Amino acid sequence: MxxxxxxxxxxxxxxxxxxxxxxxxxxxxxxxxxxxxxxxxxxxxxxxxxxxxxxxxxxxxxxxFGDDLCQHLLSYLALEDRFRAECVSRQWQRFVFTTHKDMIFDTSLRRRSYEVILNACQHVTRIEFPDQWPYINHLILDSVIVNCNHLNALHMRSHTDISVQTMDTFLA
Amino acid sequence: MNGEYSLDTTEGMAASGDPPTNNAVDDYDAEEALERQREEENKIKIKLKSFEGGVYECGLTAAKMSVMVANMLDALQETDLTKIATREPIPLQNDAVTNKALEKIVEWVDHHWDDPPIDPDFDDEKERRNEELSHWDKQFIDIADQGELFDIIAAANFMDIKGLVEVGAKHICNKIKGKSCTEVREMLKIHNDFTPEEEAAIHKENEWIYAKD
Structure with missing residues (x-):
């Protein structure tokens, strides 16, 4: 002992x-x-x-709080709060969007908002577009392609025609 | 008596190696055995010592919710767990682990010791992230003294208690909800290191996104 x-x-x-x-x-x-x-x-x-x-x-x-913990603590914020919180401090600005992984768009937003949001949340892994959403077009899909390199799921159902070429680039 | 408390892993391993007959029953039995073992182990009390020197007693299963404590206990390679109870208190050497913080942390793990473990790869992870805090957790974490609240969060992070850090995070995010950045800065006492021009630019860029037509 x-x-x-x-x-x-x-x-x-x-x-x-x-x-x-x-x-x-x-x-x-x-x-x-x-x-x-x-x-x-x-x-x-x-x-x-x-x-x-x-x-x-x-x-x-x-x-x-150091960066790691701060980032984790803020990972439970809603997207709207993240945009408000971006100007709290430089530390917050650095990663307030990096932990937003799951994005569900609703129909209340204006068309240009989507591009800004997609540009801000480049670490998103899953996107859900509303059913029969009139804005879905090659421009939106293009900005998904450009911005969201971590994406592994995309849910959408569209009645608008999307060109075969756009879908090809997208799937590539 | 001693043997009753010792970790018996051989039984579980044998069960998983069995041919796939009555698998569901075996799984159920194994789960129940594990639960009983956790319950028994939680009757063993170990001591934790705060940075300020206060000693607090805590059930073994509860204490192991801290990955740090669990690693330290594993490193002992002690097969007879009752001997752990007679050891010197485990020192927690981080200035966030004050007496008050450790007392609250022990209260939390003692209440949550039989929670299912958090597995980030599990499908339900997303659901759990979005879940609201339970009534008990809300009351637990609603602490008027912000220094104390931050001590608990920093201490839980140091001790690697994922569930408790999550409770703190959700609580803070709930408080941030709907507030302007000036209000958030005031509430959390954050130093504003932007120039007024930079701040105005971010404002201008963001304010219209959620503006209604």
Missing amino acids: ASSSDQTREWHVMSYNMETRGLRSHTKRRQLLDTRSDAKTRSKSQVTSESNECEVNRKDSFDR
């Missing part, structure tokens, strides 16, 4: 090993956080009053 101090050391060694073996990316995240806050302190040193305020609020500020 190992003595209690041995056991404690064993836990410590173990958690250290896990970090070095990369079982968690926590260390990486921590470093990221550190560099981020370094940069922040540097930029803040010019404006001292603001920097004090920042110190006090550090724990209850969303800025404490």
